[in-house]
């Protein structure tokens with residue numbers, strides 16, 4: 561039986577107070593085991609991004625706890641959360657724009673530096689991750705010289721290069737056509753199966769659901785259904 565890597569217990573998250581309060585998450589319990597590919601789906605506004613932010617330590621729950629490898633990250637101080645993110649989590653979020661003056665290679669290198677990966681590893685990791693996302697030929701280009709889909713793939717390369725134990729990806733294939741989408745999800749599948757990573761990603765794409773180990777659905781801030789893909 562694989563170990564739990566991430567556990568969310570009774571997570572609530574409200575924004576604002578009184579009559580105007582938005583209750584984005586309303587008591588979520590979830591256990592995710594190591595080396596699994598998880599899809600989080602749900603309508604716009606159902607709370608997916610809010611939940612992913614909390615799982616990655618980018619936001620604090622109003623109530624409840626998040627445990628990563630048996631450590632309660634909701635109790636971490638600022639520095640500890642920062643270290644946890646740099647070392648263990650790869651984010652593929654729209655809001656994490658690429659650094660505009662840096663080439664694809666330099667963007668990936670920057671993430672390796674931040675994560676504390678030894679310098680002698682950089683060249684190999686950069687080459688490998690850009691190859692994985694099919695961007696070797698565009699490696700020396702800066703974001704403004706790349707299409708939206710190519711930029712998204714640089715962001716994916718940047719997240720996987722440090723080989724984190726957990727990848728959180730918010731609509732990582734939103735900008736990609738169906739061929740590229742399948743390539744990326746297949747890459748996710750192999751990172752899970754061969755590198756023992758755990759990947760949680762949100763998607764609106766019904767065509768990729770069968771690639772996941774487990775699918776969770778959020779509705780109005782509650783986890784209403786989980787289904788093992790067959």
Ligand SMILES: Nc1ncnc2c1ncn2[C@@H]1O[C@H](COP(=O)(O)OP(=O)(O)OP(=O)(O)O)[C@@H](O)[C@H]1O
Pocket residue numbers: 575576582583584602603604605606607608609610611
């Ligand atoms: N900082 C905030 N302040 C106030 N309300 C917020 C804030 N962040 C999110 N919300 C609200 O919380 C709810 C959940 O938002 P969230 O972005 O998590 O949904 P989502 O499922 O990711 O949507 P989408 O698929 O459109 O990205 C929404 O009603 C949203 O308006």
